[in-house]
Amino acid sequence: MTTAILIIAPLLFALAALIAPVMIRNILTILFVIALSALSLGNVFSFNTSFAFPLPNSFHELFILLDTLLLLYFLWRGIVAKNALVMLFALVQIVLYAVVVYLSPAVVSSDIFADHISSVMYLVINIVGGMIIVYALKYIESEELSRFKKNGFIAILFFFLSVMNFIVSTNNIEIFFLLFELTTLCSYLLIGYRGDELSVKNALQALWMNQIGGVAILLALVFSILEYNTLYFDVLLANIDEIYLLPVVFLAIAAFVKGASIPFDKWLIGAMVAPTPVSAILHSATMVKIAPYLMLKIFPAMSGFLSLGVTLFGTFVFFTATLLALGKDYFKEILGYSTIALLGLMMSLAAIGTPEAVTACLILIMFHAVSKALLFLQAGVLEKSFGLKYVDDIDGLVERSPLTVLFIIVGFASLTLPPFGVFIGKFMAIESISKEIINNPFYTFALIFLALGSTLLTLLYFKVVAKLFAKDVDVKPLHVKISKFYTVPSFLLLALLFVGIYMIFLSHFLSSLEFVVPLVLIVFVPILFATLLFKNAHRVKEYNCGEKDESKLGMYYFYLSDALKKGINTAAALSLLVLIAGVLL
């Protein structure tokens, strides 16, 4: 019941947001978001969170119609834009889809299936996604778009939530494919929203790359029907034979495409041209979160080689994406690569598949969503209120808006330090992988990628934080006031982070001493800042070795050579091929 409401309600909200005038639209949106959040929360606490049932046949026909229309739309976009890749993948999908429909077996299982993982996803999608929509209300007002387009923007975001709620509650791979393609459609529309040349180009890039994921799912479907005679996840997983894992490996590849894992990282980074709420929602609550979710769905079918392969590939992405991020200067791009990295880690954990690793994966999914949303909202604030996009320019922000600095610092701290959720996830990841090494030495490489990657990630985040403090003592910049539409969602996300901390405390992942100490330290520092401002101490200027020249202080970057970047992409592409080849043999 909840599932149905979570799927249908956002569709109606989208319609309402589309036609209502600004004031009413804003009030309605806030009310809708509260309702959706309450519903998804209520679902977690209700007695019966898992249920399954089939849909009537007429629905299946409707879905086939929708799917055909959607694929034709992609083909048409490809023709209009004269983009060969979009056309090619649309055609391939149409052919494969026709094969799937032609072959589709009569055996029916439940189309709708929600379990505790779905409930967790509902929380992420509706609460975090909802806050981003509230934030978007103000953000989109400051864009130069027509009234209709602004309303349309909010409507698409609600539509996106609906699709996401549906995708995490379906058991039918064919329906999963339709929804997968609908998220591709949403991201295509949102990335190209500003309509300028670069946006259109990057939107098309996102389109064809995500279509590869669609092709992979269709291949998985074809192989699943041929060998196991089923369209359903549960039947597939129940009958899976270790000798024939082709459907599973293609589903895993679809997950890597959605998760923008290297070599598919370009689409998510290109998505940065879109309005910031789009990045926020793509990175935290929707779209890319399908990747670890899909992995969690199929992990029972993975064993031996495939489980190891996916784990190694995921940690490899974790490491290399961080490495790429260290050479970046654009704030959103840094956040983007760190999303790719952490998604790689989540997928690795799902592939390990022990109860502990799955818990770690879910923890990462939840807390990464909150932290990333908080950070992307600040990226938007930096852009709209300060006109800043590059880390190199954010000198001394602490004087201009301490609140934004606080959000950014807590955001980064929550992605690295104890006792925040992402830290716990990483901590458990190391423990899970260590346990695997005892049985299989190849997991050592996953551990090394993880150790290197997590160190690099910490360096990356604190390199940015360091820049916030560096300020000129003599210059007193103006304090800037930030709109309530921006600060309130940020405060709510901050509150969620602390709710998360409380949950971690309750679940005894850390001893109480281990838990309290870092928290005290993290709270202690700002309090010290606030109280001990050394009003009476003697202020001096920095020691400059007697040099008179003013020096401009920059940041360090790890510039990777193009050859190395190519090498990374080739290595990643090759390992995916090895994954397929290994399963075939």
Added chain:
Amino acid sequence: MMEAFFIAVAPLLGGLLYGFERVLRARMQNRKGPPLLQPFYDMYKLIGKQAFIVNPYHSILGIVYFITLWIVVAFIILGENLLYIIFLHLLSVVFLILAGFSVRSVYSHIGANRELLATLAYEPVLVMMAVGFFMINGSFEISAIRANASSIIPLFLLFLTFLMIIPVKLKKSPFNATEAHQEIIGGVEVEYSGVFFEFMYMAKWLEYVFIYLLLMLFAGDNIALGTALFIGTFLLVNLVDNATARVKMRDLIKIVLTLGIVLGTVNLIGLSYV
């Protein structure tokens, strides 16, 4: 009770160690060197000095660095989770690095940058070491590691790697690129003076305690072996410090990361076959 005592005097022990090291190094160079308690005399002098600050964030972050490090040492003494301790130590270094970046001083920034890069070199090694202990003892808890027999033989390659990062952490040549005095005038510490420098100074002592306590983990429950490891390593590090010139930052990372990771990997893979 004993633990509380050791935690309380940890910085003093580090100070003594530091003083002893200065004497030892001087003797190795055929000098008489300062008295054993010289670090404490220095401290006394620092307290009396006029306090200058460049900006409040800078001074506070220095103090927080010291406090965090003390907590890290306390956690080791209490026998908490090793992996957690390694991450908490990273937090303390993060505070130090932020301090270095918070002033507009070229030297401080270079120092902070180098500190960052050095972290990159030793942090993965520390994590691998923790995993090595986990594979042998089945737990990350230091109390469990201490209760079991010495694991230096099965972890010998990781032990060698750990020896390599001691000079990085304690800023000894050949891996003392982070503090290359003549070139960058003290690095992160350059803008500290008076009582604020005192905290940085004491933090340095705590780094000694931190690294040698980790070293002792290799001895497990064997106290004699622990003492031997400590004395041997202490002499070795100082001998190497006296006998070698500094390597460049780039080389530091290359050497520690490549050699360290190769040795660590071989060790971990070997363990999974036993």
